[in-house]
Amino acid sequence: EAGVAQSPRYKIIEKRQSVAFWCNPISGHATLYWYQQILGQGPKLLIQFQNNGVVDDSQLPKDRFSAERLKGVDSTLKIQPAKLEDSAVYLCASNWGAGLTDTQYFGPGTRLTVL
Amino acid sequence: AQSVTQPDIHITVSEGASLELRCNYSYGATPYLFWYVQSPGQGLQLLLKYFSGDTLVQGIKGFEAEFKRSQSSFNLRKPSVHWSDAAEYFCAVGAGFEGANNLFFGTGTRLTVIP
Numbered sequence: 001e002a003g004v005a006q007s008p009r010y011k012i013i014e015k016r017q018s019v020a021f022w023c024n025p026i027s028g029h030a031t032l033y034w035y036q037q038i039l040g041q042g043p044k045l046l047i048q049f050q051n052n053g054v055v056d057d058s059q060l061p062k063d064r065f066s067a068e069r070l071k072g073v074d075s076t077l078k079i080q081p082a083k084l085e086d087s088a089v090y091l092c093a094s095n096w097g098a099g100l101t102d103t104q105y106f107g108p109g110t111r112l113t114v115l
Numbered sequence: 116a117q118s119v120t121q122p123d124i125h126i127t128v129s130e131g132a133s134l135e136l137r138c139n140y141s142y143g144a145t146p147y148l149f150w151y152v153q154s155p156g157q158g159l160q161l162l163l164k165y166f167s168g169d170t171l172v173q174g175i176k177g178f179e180a181e182f183k184r185s186q187s188s189f190n191l192r193k194p195s196v197h198w199s200d201a202a203e204y205f206c207a208v209g210a211g212f213e214g215a216n217n218l219f220f221g222t223g224t225r226l227t228v229i230p
Binding site for chain 2: 004040043044045055056091093103104107109
């Protein structure tokens with residue numbers, strides 16, 4: 001079974017530029033998550049999708065971050081404009097259902113460096 | 116509010132020695148508890164999880180964890196560490212509300228294994 005795919009794996013941009021990350025969850029997984037992991041910290045949830053609807057985006061900085069999952073499968077996370085403090089690894093995860101008992105499977109992440 | 120504390124930032128053990136990684140959580144209700152491992156360049160992989168029942172849970176790769184409600188702890192253990200166990204370990208507490216399933220991660224413990 002293929003895992004969660006993310007691209008690109010690495011991205012370097014200058015502040016005020018825009019950037020987009022892509023995630024393809026495990027086939028059949030209805031729920032998709034985006035996490036931000038700053039160096040030295042644990043991952044922090046940014047947004048949760050159930051199929052193509054947003055369940056929780058309370059920690060998403062909506063003035064600069066946006067995410068979509070139009071067809072209920074793959075998803076994109078965008079930052080515009082980027083700030084220095086956005087330097088982090090952005091992790092995508094997915095699981096079958098909507099419950100905490102369903103294991104979340106994580107992708108390898110995209111490491112973003114903002115200069 | 117829910118939170119997780121991992122008091123040890125970095126632990127070094129000799130190969131073959133036993134291991135215990137500490138995790139303390141704060142959560143008002145019965146917690147859903149998880150341990151994940153992150154190897155360099157890899158996504159997070161679930162080691163084990165606790166929802167209810169037997170307070171000693173077995174996971175993959177020979178790991179186990181014990182839930183102690185009185186101490187608000189969920190420490191991870193392994194009787195004999197292998198060099199391949201060197202990685203970052205994250206404890207997380209799950210909180211579900213209004214359909215959202217949020218994992219709150221600790222800051223992680225980096226494990227170094229010396230020959």
